Amino acid sequence: MALRREYDKEICPVARSLEVVGERWTLLIVRDAFYGVQRFTDFRAHLDIPSAVLTERLKLLVDHEILATSIGTSGRDEYLLTPKGEQLWPIVWAMMHWGNEYYVTEELRRPIVHYGCGGQLTPLGNCGRCGTVPSPRDLEVHPRASEPKAAGRDDRVSRLLTRPHRMLEPLTEVA
Numbered sequence: 001m002a003l004r005r006e007y008d009k010e011i012c013p014v015a016r017s018l019e020v021v022g023e024r025w026t027l028l029i030v031r032d033a034f035y036g037v038q039r040f041t042d043f044r045a046h047l048d049i050p051s052a053v054l055t056e057r058l059k060l061l062v063d064h065e066i067l068a069t070s071i072g073t074s075g076r077d078e079y080l081l082t083p084k085g086e087q088l089w090p091i092v093w094a095m096m097h098w099g100n101e102y103y104v105t106e107e108l109r110r111p112i113v114h115y116g117c118g119g120q121l122t123p124l125g126n127c128g129r130c131g132t133v134p135s136p137r138d139l140e141v142h143p144r145a146s147e148p149k150a151a152g153r154d155d156r157v158s159r160l161l162t163r164p165h166r167m168l169e170p171l172t173e174v175a
C-alpha cells in the first residue's frame with residue numbers, strides 16, 4: 001500500500017522515493033533487472049511472486065519510467081531499466097552491502113566485481129582495486145561460493161547466475 005500523502009511527506013525526498021520503490025518486491029524486481037532479467041516469466045520464477053503482484057509492480061515501475069518495455073525476440077514484452085532506473089544502482093548496492101554485512105554469511109554473498117579489472121566493489125560503490133566508481137554496465141555479478149542447499153532453486157535465472165554475468169546484459173543460455 002502506498003504511503004499516505006501528507007504535506008511533510010510531499011517535500012521529503014525519502015518519502016517520495018519510498019512511494020515508488022518502497023513497496024514489497026519492487027526493489028527486488030529492480031535488482032533482478034540489474035542482473036539482466038527482462039522477461040515476465042523469469043521475474044516471476046526467480047522472485048517466486050504471484051503474477052498479479054508482479055503485474056502491478058511492473059506497471060508502477062513502467063509508469064514511473066524506471067523500466068521501459070520493448071518487444072523481445074520471443075514476441076513478448078521485455079522490461080529494461082531506463083537511465084532513470086539505472087540511477088537506482090547505488091541504492092540497490094547499498095542494500096546488498098548492508099544486508100550482506102548483517103544478515104548473510106560470506107559464502108552466500110554474490111560478489112560484485114569490476115569487469116575487466118577484477119576488483120570487488122567496496123561499500124561506497126567504488127572498485128577496491130582501481131578506485132573508480134564503475135557504472136552498473138561495467139560490473140559483473142559473480143556466483144556465490146556455495147549455493148544454499150535448502151533453497152533448491154532451479155529456476156532459469158538462478159541457474160544462469162551460477163556463472164559470472166555482466167550486469168544489465170540479458171541472461172541467455174550458454175550455447
Ligand SMILES: [Zn+2]
Binds near residue numbers: 117119127132
Ligand atoms: Zn577496478
